[in-house]
Amino acid sequence: MxxxxxxxxxxxxxxxxxxxxxxxxxxxxxxxxxxxxxxxIKKIENQKGKNYIKIFFAKDSEEELYINDDNIKSEIFEYIKNDHTDFIYSSELPSFVKYTKAQLFALVSITGIFIWSLYLAIQIESGIEYELVGGRKPGIAGVILIIANLGTFKIITGYLVLLAIAIFALIKKIKSRSMTEYLKR
Incomplete structure (x- = not known):
């Protein structure tokens, strides 16, 4: 309301x-x-094909108004657009990179971890020994070393599973990309 x-x-x-x-x-x-x-309110998004209007407000807060009927959703968005003249209206198809940023970051991250841990695993299997030095909790290098100790076969298998999940999420996200109407301050 x-x-x-x-x-x-x-x-x-x-x-x-x-x-x-x-x-x-x-x-x-x-x-x-x-x-x-x-x-x-800082920004309002109305994406075609989604059953909600997303409202961004305060610092980093957002709320979704779920509306099952597309006509009613469009009417509500139009009402807000006409009722509040401080907002600037725009409509665009989100760019591929902007829309899939999280999925692309996941792909790059797991690939980087895979390459690093696979390199260490190959080194360990060829006889090189690694040791963590320092009294602190192990950081990312310690985690990578633990993964590398699993062996190349398990690392490759794990990477392929994670890669399949990331690609599936990326494809699903790409399919949901559609025209989006914005009201911004």
């Missing part, structure tokens, strides 16, 4: 909804809802 430049999110009871209309609002109904004033 949107009233007085505030977006209310919640699940009111059916009996409470029946008592409410566009002119009068029983404010006791609103006490169980989460409210986001327009003044707090």
């Amino acid at each position: 949107i009233k007085d430049k505030i977006i209310y999110k919640g699940n009111p009871k059916e009996s409470d909804l029946n008592r409410m209309n566009s002119e009068t609002i029983d404010h006791t109904i609103l006490k169980d809802t989460f409210s986001i004033p327009y003044a707090y």
Whole structure:
């Protein structure tokens, strides 16, 4: 519900909804809802094919308004766009890299760990001994050394499994890329 430049999110009871209309609002109904004033909102996203409108507010907070009907979702977005003239409207297809940043980072990370641990595993299997020095907890090098001690076969098998999962997530994310409407300050 949107009233007085505030977006209310919640699940009111059916009996409470029946008592409410566009002119009068029983404010006791609103006490169980989460409210986001327009003044707090930094950005609003409406992506085609998704059943929610994403609202970014405060420092790093975000909230999703789930709406199952695409027509109603579009109407709500249009209402906010027309109701608040401080927002700048734009519509674009997100870039491949921007949209899949997390999946690409996962691919690069597991590949880097794989190469490093595989190199150490090959060295260990050829007779070279490695030792962790220092009294602190082992950092990333210690973790890589532990992985390297598993052996090349297990490292390759583990990498292929993680690579398959990362590629599956990347493909799924790419398929969900669609036009997105933005309202930004």
